[in-house]
Structure formats: C-alpha cells, structure tokens
Amino acid sequence: MGDVNLDGAVTLADNILLTKYIDGSVDLNAQALLNADCNSDNGVQATDAVSLLKFLVQLLDSMPE
Secondary structure (H helix, E strand, O other): OOOOOOOOOOOHHHHHHHHHHHOOOOOOOHHHHHHHOOOOOOOOOHHHHHHHHHHHOOOOOOOOO
C-alpha cells in the first residue's frame, strides 16, 4: 500500500504520482490503483494522498491494512 509508482518503495514520488492521478493528469494501472487506496476505503481520492503524506512525514506509524 502506498507504492503507487510500483518501484518497491513508498516515497514522496508516490504521493506526487497519486496527486497527478487525482487531478486527472495521469492514468494508473490496476495494481497502482490498488496501492493508491491508502486509507482502505475502496476508492482513490484526495484523502488517500493525505494519508500517504501523513505516513511519509511520520504522522502515521503504518499504512492501513
């Protein structure tokens, strides 16, 4: 979860790609979309980007399962 660019690591690059998807600038494949659902609510919205960013700046200890 959170590895939106599918490179094996969760980094700021994933949050940037997720934000671009949300604003319609890029498309994501099926696996990237699954990884992009960072709050496990079965959808990809701005709240997922917020959850991912909170994880990256260590306001969350882990991503939801």
